[in-house]
Amino acid sequence: MDTQNATHTQNDWITTPVTARLLRGALDVEQTERGVLPHRLPARARAQCADPQLAMAESQPSGVRLVFRSRATAVELDAVPTKRHYVGAPPRPDGVYELFADGRAAGRATAEGGNTLTVDMTAGTAELAQGAPGTLRFDGLPGGDKDVEIWLPHNETTELLALRTDAPVEPASDPGRRVWLHHGSSISHGSDVAAPSGTWPALAASLGGVELINLGLSGSALLDPFTARAMRDTEADLLSVKIGINIVNADLMRLRAFAPAVHGFLDTVREGHPTAPLLVVSSILCPVHEDTPGPAAPDFSDIAEGRIRFRATGDPAERAAGKLTLNVIRDELARIVAERAPKDPNLYYLDGRTLYGEADAAELPLPDGLHPDAATHRRMGERFAELAFGGDGAFAK
Template identity: 80%
Template sequence: MHTEHNTAHTWITTPLTADLLRGALDLEHTEHGVLPHRLPAWARKQIPDGQLAMAESQPSGVRLVFRTRATAVELDALPTKRDYVGAPPRPDGVYELLVDGRPADRGSVTGGNTLTIDMTTGSAETRPGPAGTLRFTGLPGRAKDVEIWLPHNETTELVALRTDAPVEPVPDRGRKVWLHHGSSISHGSDAAGPTSTWPALAASLAGVELINLGFGGSALLDPFTARTLRDTPADLISVKIGINLVNADLMRLRAFAPAVHGFLDTIREGHPATPLLVVSPIYCPIHEDTPGPAAPDFSDIGAGKLSFRATGDPADRTRLTLNIIRAELSRITAARAAEDPNLHYLDGRELYGEYDHAELPLPDRLHPDAATHRRIGERFTKLAFTANGAFAPTR
């Protein structure tokens, strides 16, 4: 490390290494710095589309964690911001600062690359831009644990970390590691910030360390995702299956059950007795009984509102709907649980059901808003981590 001087602080620059990051499975060294990934390099070579490549590089649940007496922290970062043709501009990604586990500040990094996506054609174009600096000051001068949660929905290359006192990795606090996989809802779509996605909220409430493999549009029973779950050390595992299979119209009913069995078999190769919770989809009216594919609905785009609609044929019983998936997941987990007592099932409508939708409708017909993320996170904590839940300490 080296020091720099300005009028306010003597800065110490600390290398951005894996021991200062949590929630990432791989660090790619780029020309600018390091890019956290949520899938390992071997899995990324097997990704078949740009949607998952983008989603896994967005650092949902990834945070810098270090111990320091610093009163000021600076982070240089190069974000990649998304821009959708015809849609209103997206807000900058949010970084959240925690001191000894408590929210202390938040900020954004301006500039960066811009990825422009045309949802009507599926094309995407990247325009390069400059890195920016995030600055937190006025921190208490005592020894403390500092966490900087990276934007859950904005690809973030980390360029440099500067502090006005030395930094060291936080020692292992002995907390259990919860490994979760799901769709954009788990990824955190439309959450208020990276610590208030529903998995981050649940992890905070339950006092566990989160590794969030929620991938927007990409919870598709991919074998490389199952192998990643198999190979990642964890004390608790959950997989939320269903909505992307429907809105991508990826497979028919005949393929679904064997794919679920194969996915769970692979996880069990690496975690034969770990508590494993299968979660079915939350309530989503457009897909309860209507198959996909889902398509963007531009009818209110002039008012700045993009929503989605289901375009499949409800009469085709070979195609997947949310109700068909819930019935199949319930059947599959019940059959497997006879020989696997650590396998559990949770109906997603217990997290967000018809009555919740009446009170807190899905703004774009697919994704929960910030208030709904909080409700789902609180419900999941109660249903999974307490009493007779799959992750209850007494199990």
């Protein structure tokens, strides 16, 4: 459990520097004036795109864990979270830190203070105000040597300043599990999930017994070459790419550009992972974009109640001119994988509607028209684990 009651004096604590050796799931660790900032894209990739949406998404540590081995029964972490506030909307809940001891849930906490990013979606502006660090504490952990994992908030940029424990800390040994590298959109990032271990990739990784590197980048699964290069250069045993929704709702490209972009992305990934299982996943069902092109536009009519919905603003007739819809993209992805498969027997395709389809939408509709809720993430994670890791799945051993 986590508590705000101090059970140790200052002299009891052992301070351990937070370094890349203690972090998993991050592709880069930036040294700041106060501490370290985990990134999910390397510096080279970040330098090639000035999009503030991407900068925010890749610095939010979805799937990133602070991992160490210790006999500690109490842990403190100083952090500077960046909390988002949307003009006209109620305050967002604070990001959640989850602690696991030898794989078992042992506490949750939030960090007070931190920076505030004020976003005005109607004006398209964002302003950052610097804030003070916050301290979170976990007490009452099991005694004895154990592996401790602290999952960082999937939806808050988090600068780590200091780790304190009541017993010495050492890096955890290599768990010997296969590494799964996944890239996708805000759905993979974890939109509308309350805690970082509840994203569908985190759930699927747990069920599949693998180590997750989550490159789910909110609004930014756009077939960017720098993301493909980041995947190429990252050690992994299993790879997946979820393609579709951001291409459509950003109205990013037409059919003529889409297929070559997919081929180029896959070619780049294959340069670093020529024989690893590579799974191409299309979008889950999203009724507003199944046959209607983008761009998507937010509906602010209920923002005061904390609700934003999204709608498609394209015209279905524009498909004749090459505008993309989710159904068009699914057909193209299936065709591309089938075309490449004879020379790439470890390339697979999964229709995203097997994770969330029409029957699921009737039972668990997307609350804002685009993003699944926590219950749907769990269903998607369980289904992905069954389809990919089980039986004859792409990731079955």
